[in-house]
Amino acid sequence: MHKRTALVLGGTSGIGRGIAQSFAAHGAEVTITSRDPDRAARTAESIGAAGTPSASGIGLDLCRPEQVADTLLRHGRSFDVVVLNGPGYRPGRISTATSDDFASAYGSMFLSLQQVVSAVVDGMKSQQWGRLLYVSSSSVIAPIDELAVSSVIRSAVNSYLKLLANELAPEGITVNSIIPGRIDTPRVNAVDAARARERGIDADEVRKGAESRIPVGRYGTPEDVGELAAFLCSGRADYLTGSAFRCDGGMTTAL
Template identity: 45%
Template sequence: MDLGITGKTAFVSASTSGLGLAVARALAAEGARVAITGRRRELAEQIAESLPGAVAIGADLLAPGAIASAVDQAEERLGPIDIAVLNGPGPRPSTAAELSSEELAIAFDRLVRPQHDLISRVLPGMRQRRWGRVLAVGSSGIVAPLPNLASSNAGRAALANYLKTLAAEVAADGVTVNLLLPGRIATDRVAELDADAASRRGISVDEVQHESREGIPARRYGTPEEFGAAAAFLCSAPASYITGVALRCDGGLVRNL
């Protein structure tokens, strides 16, 4: 299938590792020109050199003014942004009973504010050109809240509802807005969560991972490449009639539809 994104410009937040990197690689493989972003500039440059048509932008996208600067750099070097992938680090694990107002504010600042800033920066051009893709890397916690991730559950749910509202407002302009929800994908972030769970419960990481796999119908963790492929499709031309959707890439982990 031709995804129809050859020559399109993609801005992928936090794309020097994990799911962001997987999405960036998948988009580049389909012919998109990708802006690789991250705090580790040298790593961003190494990744960009390995991908055709990619450029590196070293930036902490959580810092004030960083989004505007990074978008300006990307558009100067690659052209107007057609695809915006919202991604970033999640807050630390916490229970709902122990969640402080400060931690809740941090979750909002990490999971909603920079994503809103990016959308606000690129959306007018997408609507004017009548073609655009906004895709958020979310969490299955917006469907079934995850234990010990109270601040993440709250922040990601807020973002999801904002994006669902936005999707209806811009659909007639040729802009789609979707979320892609990972389950247990084999990334460094999931490894950290597994280690945290092992420490809390006083068991080995291997035991935690075995229990996790047993709870997934596919009986395994997903790969970043599988997640990246799903993301590339949602950003494609053939997916132009899919909007306002939260698609799970989780091996059947969440049991409801």
């Protein structure tokens, strides 16, 4: 990824930060986003401090999709690689989901990403090369009871990306997804805590139970996902598009 320019949404923590760090380590010039521009700048500084190419941070609120494209266009930089790492929606079961929940999640989880694509894809077309990578969820394989709204919206995003992959392939642009398993992030810890409360047990018990069902015996790290992302966004992955790649330690039982 030497000298490639990469935009990583939600790059200040969790999987987004792991991907940003891997990109920088592989030679990319990384821009990360956060709702808090100061936090984005601080994280970028820490990533760039490891002797890697330049890193920068910008403020971008994915919960306000009507502003996303304009914000990126005002930033004035084109990107070779864009990681669509959008926010999930708060935990909850389908029986408690309201129309407002679905409308809010559709804006932050779908429309915001569509607006990012709209802002960056012309630059990729002009050079006949680009990478769009979506950080998805195992809920697109089997919906997660405690993440009902997210499970529904992520399925819509997957359909959008598959259609986009077909259309952009002749332009030298690939569109893929990563499906993380149980990755040690604040988001997964929040889900574990919700399950623990529901069952009346400690969150550590939930984690131990989950780890017992993962063949490699542990939760993944953001860096595990980052290394897969770096490969898929490199020149070595030119023939891979329209596909979803699991990073779950063998957790998913389906073929």
